[in-house]
Amino acid sequence: MALIVQKYGGTSVGTPERIQNVAEKIIRTKDAGHDVVAVVSAMSGETNRLIELAKSLHPNPPARLMDLLLATGEQVTVSLLGIALDNRGYDTRCYTGAQVRILTDSAHGKARIQEIDAKVVTEDLKHGRISVVAGFQGVDAVGAITTLGRGGSDTTAVALAAALKADECQIYTDVDGVYTTDPRVVSKARRLERITFEEMLEMASLGSKILQIRAVEFAGKFHVPLRVLSTFEEGPGTLITFEDETMEEPLISGIAFNRDEAKLTVIGVPDRPGIAGAILGPVSDANIEVDMIVQNISQSGLTDFTFTVHRNEYERTLEILQKACSDLGAREVFGDTKIVKLSLVGVGMRSHAGVATTMFKALANEGINIQMISTSEIKISVVIDEKYLELGVRALHSAFGLDDEDAQVQVEGRDAG
Numbered sequence: 001m002a003l004i005v006q007k008y009g010g011t012s013v014g015t016p017e018r019i020q021n022v023a024e025k026i027i028r029t030k031d032a033g034h035d036v037v038a039v040v041s042a043m044s045g046e047t048n049r050l051i052e053l054a055k056s057l058h059p060n061p062p063a064r065l066m067d068l069l070l071a072t073g074e075q076v077t078v079s080l081l082g083i084a085l086d087n088r089g090y091d092t093r094c095y096t097g098a099q100v101r102i103l104t105d106s107a108h109g110k111a112r113i114q115e116i117d118a119k120v121v122t123e124d125l126k127h128g129r130i131s132v133v134a135g136f137q138g139v140d141a142v143g144a145i146t147t148l149g150r151g152g153s154d155t156t157a158v159a160l161a162a163a164l165k166a167d168e169c170q171i172y173t174d175v176d177g178v179y180t181t182d183p184r185v186v187s188k189a190r191r192l193e194r195i196t197f198e199e200m201l202e203m204a205s206l207g208s209k210i211l212q213i214r215a216v217e218f219a220g221k222f223h224v225p226l227r228v229l230s231t232f233e234e235g236p237g238t239l240i241t242f243e244d245e246t247m248e249e250p251l252i253s254g255i256a257f258n259r260d261e262a263k264l265t266v267i268g269v270p271d272r273p274g275i276a277g278a279i280l281g282p283v284s285d286a287n288i289e290v291d292m293i294v295q296n297i298s299q300s301g302l303t304d305f306t307f308t309v310h311r312n313e314y315e316r317t318l319e320i321l322q323k324a325c326s327d328l329g330a331r332e333v334f335g336d337t338k339i340v341k342l343s344l345v346g347v348g349m350r351s352h353a354g355v356a357t358t359m360f361k362a363l364a365n366e367g368i369n370i371q372m373i374s375t376s377e378i379k380i381s382v383v384i385d386e387k388y389l390e391l392g393v394r395a396l397h398s399a400f401g402l403d404d405e406d407a408q409v410q411v412e413g414r415d416a417g
């Protein structure tokens, strides 16, 4: 017998029929002998509908009132789910965030959980009752209702699971797990049985569509095993967990990609100490986040410098850079928004050399030119022309044997260290 926190997202509770289906799933878990605490989102589309209503009355509604308003979406679904469970004869208690004492700071719209008392839930569990808790919301020290940011119900579920020391936190959604890459790009993408917290965070560009990244961080920090699974199909889903020392980790777990970056290049800047800071200083002063950075070694006393930013920041960065670089005496500044970043992610690459070579060869075989490279312990990223996105992801997916469970991966110098 285990204690399981189950979180059901907006699509899973989007209609009365679907709420009925969720009630059945909870009952099945309960009848199998487990303790269940359910966390629910608002019905799909509801949070957006409420935001639109507010915006029709005020161009910039006060955050405190937005929280009071948005929290109603989840209050509807906890009640309806409780009503469905009651109709099936199951003793159920339903709560808003404030009633479970999910205490947060007062940062309305993006509040952080500080403490969960959850005494009412512990009491329910003692008496064999099912607890249903509203996701996405809490209460601050002065009793004001707060919300945790869009997608915040995932964080509620994980935080509650941590507070209750649950055996597992299950995130039920409309996909049946985490995939090796986006199945819309690679039809041979397959569901992962398990993935580490670290990898999941690196795969943010894929994973964030499935669950709130903050929830993954939280689960990693508080050692809550997380499982992503489908509300609509039976299956084991994907377990997000810690590295298993007794098991050989797969070399590569997945391939993430990001279409949201743009590249900027400064040509012919005097190569001297302080130049990188002088170029990037005005960019970071403008609060623009820089991702990849490349600077070459110059022979002629001049150097080239390239970096990437979010595509939305491209115009602004270009302007800032043009100004900074005329001050620095650079020859030319230019940029490119038609790029994408592909990333190989896998904790297995920590102990294997040659992963990068395999990656570069696979791209070269397709005639894809690599424009920038960056590496971390468990990730290798490259920037390529956006028109090769699909081809590149597919080539890497098969080069690393992700297409087929039984495929043998040939990695250059795999035993080299």
Ligand code: ASP
Pocket (backbone or CB within 6 Å): 009, 010, 041, 042, 047, 048, 073, 135, 136, 149, 150, 151, 152, 153, 154
């Ligand atoms: N209902 C909120 C949202 O749409 C919270 C959630 O669904 O997790 O962002």
Ligand code: MG
Pocket (backbone or CB within 6 Å): 009, 010, 151, 154, 210, 211, 212
């Ligand atoms: Mg969600």
